[in-house]
Each structure stands twice: as structure tokens, then as C-alpha cells.
Amino acid sequence: MTALDPALVTDWFAVHARDLPWRRPGFSAWGTLVSEFMLQQTQVARVVPILEEWLRRWPTPADLAAAPPAEVLRAWGRLGYPRRALALHACATAIADRHGNVVPEDVDELLALPGIGDYTARAIAVFAHGHRHPVVDTNVRRVIARAVQGVAQPEAPAARRDLPAMAALLPDDLVEQRAFNAGMMEIGAVVCTSRSPRCDECPLAAVCAWRLAGSPAHDGPPPRRQARFEGSDRQLRGRVMAELRASDVPVAEAELAAVLPDPGVRSRILVGLERDGLATRAEGGWTLPA
DNA sequence: AAGGCGGGGAA
């Protein structure tokens, strides 16, 4: 494997970094935490406006913790995976109650908080607090697969698998390692994209193991096809949640029948939402949790 | 290790 010079990444990042809210000077650790929750499986462009609204409304963890879940879910809007909103609310409560309303810096303390896994814990430790850790998300995994391992696509997701590879590349310098982590993510997001990478714009093109091998096609088992969304429970859950968000009063089952005509399906969806804490039975129908 | 979990935008 060719040694990948970190300066290729950090020099490129210094020029080409997108102007994003969480890269503004003085952006708070709490803001970084909120942004990372929202960015779990949701694209940057959809997150930015919601994030700014949240931080105006709830500028510290305690502010969010004091809000009723129903308002949190309404403010989450259509970002998707609303369980994240509940997890973020629970996370804010834990920080307010057990960490003096200050976002923890230690990776293990962050991992102990609801909704925070291997990626998010390290992202907060690095980007909010400047600590030195490898940060590996889907973008970094793809850049490592190509530039270092010389294959078209990474192996099936295994959250921690690429941590050692990223750690081996990470500069010792505290300022440089932060830019390297951010730069690798940025390259994966805007240059080394999954479908059609723009190698002519890539700072790693000259040393990329995949390019040097002639950009071979993906060789290996095809990735698991994700379940169809149209007609799925996920889609139906989303439709019910949209109804509940839009109403200040309980929504009667008869109204939900417009979205969920089959009684068996309706029951399954509602029980699932109830189990996840996203909906509750009320007098006359269903509501968001108070 | 696998599957569930939203929704939107791009190819």
C-alpha cells in the first residue's frame, strides 16, 4: 500500500471545504452534537435549515430537555427516522442531568449516551473538542477502500472495521488530524462519490490505489439490496407520523383509516409506533407523546 | 451478522 500523505487531504480541504454551519468559528459543542444526530442517514442540504432552527430554539441541552417530546417531534419535521429525535431528547436530558449541561469530551462517556454510536462519539470528540481519534463514516470507508485498499467499494458495513486503517493515516498534530478527518469525509462526500467519482478533481488521484490498478469494477458479493420503500411499514409509519404532527388534538382511528385502511396493518403500525414511544393512545384517538 | 427504521434527491 502506498503511504497516503495526509497533507494531500488537508491542503485540499483548506481550499475546498464547503461553508457549513458546524464549520463556523465558535460553533458550539452542543451544536455539533445536534448536527451529528441529524446527519445520521440524512443529507447535509436537508439538515442545515432544521439545525439552525433547533439551535435558535434550544441553545443548550437543558433547553431541549425541557421541551415536550411532541414539540421535539414536530420540530424534527420530515428529516426521517424520528426515533433519532427522541434519542436526541434523551441525550440532552442525560447531559443536563448528569454532565452539568456540558457535552462530554471522552469517547466512552459519549458512547454511553442514547443515540450515540462509534461514528458519532468520535465525530463529537474530534470536531467539537479537538481530541485525536479516527473518525470513520460511510464517506471515509469508501475513500479508504479506493485510495488505500484499491477496491471500488468497501466491504459490507462494519462500524469499527476501518478504524485501524484510519488511525494509521492520522497525523499526530492536533490541528492537522482534525482537518484530515474532516477532509477525508469531504472528499468522500463531494469527490469520491459512490456512483461516479470525479477523479479528475481528486487530490488523491496520483496516489489512489484503485486508480493505479485501473479502476477495477467491484469484485465480490453484491451489497444487500435494501428493502423497497414504496408500500413498506416505514412509509406507512411516516404517513401516520405526519398526521400526528399536523394535529393539535387526538387523531381518531377513523381518520387514520384513510392512510391505513387495513385494520391488521393499522394495528401493527400503531402498536409499533407506540412501542417506539412515537405515538400514544389518547381520549378519542392517537397523539404524539406529551 | 442481519434487519428495521424516513424521506428526499440524483442517476
Add this chain to the structure above:
DNA sequence: TTCCCAGCCTT
């Protein structure tokens, strides 16, 4: 239509 997205959690 299909793929992909700054993943996490449960089984």
C-alpha cells in the same frame, strides 16, 4: 426505478 445518504439499536 434504484441507489445512496456524516448510523444506531435490537435480535
